[in-house]
Amino acid sequence: MATIFDVAQSIVQLRPGLTKIELYKLCYFAQGWHSTWVGQPLFTQPMEAWKYGPVSPELRQHSRSTGNRIDSIDTGSSDNLGDYERELIANVVEFYEGVAAFGADGLSDQSHGPAWQNARGDLPPEAACSVVIQQTDIRKEFTQRMWGEDPKPDAPATLPPFSADELSRVRRQAEITHREVLRGLALI
Secondary structure, eight states: OOOHHHHHHHHHHHSTTOBHHHHHHHHHHHHHHHHHHHSSOSOOSOOEEETTEEEOHHHHHHEEEETTEEEEESSOOGGGSOHHHHHHHHHHHHHHHTSTTTTHHHHHHHHSSHHHHHHHTTOOTTSOOOOBOOHHHHHHHHHHHHHSSSOOOOOOSSOOOOOHHHHHHHHHHHHHHTHHHHHHHHTO
């Protein structure tokens, strides 16, 4: 599995000179779209519902910048990513570059969706917050976006490779989760 640092390295290579806020949001969008298309997280590092949008404190700690522009990430490597992850990240970066208001403000509007709002609860907009955005909320939000009318990035042409053990685990989980539906279909 990729780390947020691998993802960030790839984003910085694709789009040098990003601001910190832009990088954090693009990582969040990659996480959301991947979770929707594949059903599992792209990386395990949590993102918190800060007042300006989702932020990974771990990525923030390892990001080096001049002013608000990212110079480098101390750890991770885009070489750790497979073809699927590279294509996913490239598609997400390309899509959000095309958003009318690309930049910190435009991306903030896109990242302040239901998952971020759920984590913040009733906090006022300017309040500090370090509550982790739940992965289930992220996937739900991006799944709703996928089926909505608004434009969305292209899914990668190929899916990531899965091991036979992983496929068996997912099959068993689906059988347990959907047991009653499967029984009903067997009667048809």
